[in-house]
Amino acid sequence: MNPAYVAFEGERRIAAGDLPEVVRTAKQLLDRRKDAAILVFNGHTSALVDIDYRGSVDDVLKRLPKPAAAPAEEPPAPAAPRGPGRPKLGVVAREITLLPRHWDWLAQQKGGASVAIRKLIDEARRSSGDKDRTRLAQDAAYRFMTTMAGNRPHYEDAIRALFAHDRRRFATLIADWPADIRDHAISLAHSDQAD
Incomplete structure (x- = not known):
């Protein structure tokens, strides 16, 4: 099972785990070495995560993207005006073309x-x-x-x-x-x- 997030500094993996843990390690390295180039990846999709490292570790952690819910069976529906469907059951009306x-x-x-x-x-x-x-x-x-x-x-x-x-x-x-x-x-x- 791959970790939720992974950070690399050049060729070296420097952290793996939840996002705050990975970012804390990355920020500490950046504070020691200003020239470090760190990339943080989503551990499941390999999408790059954009992190703003300005300020203290606490400042950086406060600005982290809110954790997404665990990979759901289906992506959440965009907010839509109430209409047909059963919203309490998670059923939302959408348009399909056939x-x-x-x-x-x-x-x-x-x-x-x-x-x-x-x-x-x-x-x-x-x-x-x-x-x-x-x-x-x-x-x-x-x-x-x-x-x-x-x-x-x-x-x-x-x-x-x-x-x-x-x-x-x-x-x-x-x-x-x-x-x-x-x-x-x-x-x-x-x-x-x-x-």
Whole structure:
């Protein structure tokens, strides 16, 4: 399981854990070495987290983005005016666009269009769960590798091996990369495996 956040200073991983813990370590390093270049990544998606390091550690921690809820089953719906739906149950009406034949088919389903669509989505999520996890793991590894190793030897071949699901070749191609970068890339690439 990858940590929630990871910080790198150059080729070296300096912290991993929750965001305040990682940022505290990063800020302490920056206070000792003003020339340090630190990148903080979301440990699951490899999205870069923008941190404002001005001021004291407490100042920096106060400005951190509010923690997002644990990865939800579905992204939260944007605020919408009250209307159709069951807001207390988390059901929110939104617009979808379908062809007339799709609407005709939905109208014939037991329970109506909403029930049929929810069932179709639930079934698709069940049947594609492994593929989705693999795709998300590959995307996270790709994002991290592009940021941290885009100029490393064998980068492009390693990306090809990642998306070809060739784990042995992937590991071989990045074997000579700095240990922290290599190990984190492998961890991300393999994060699709169920625990």
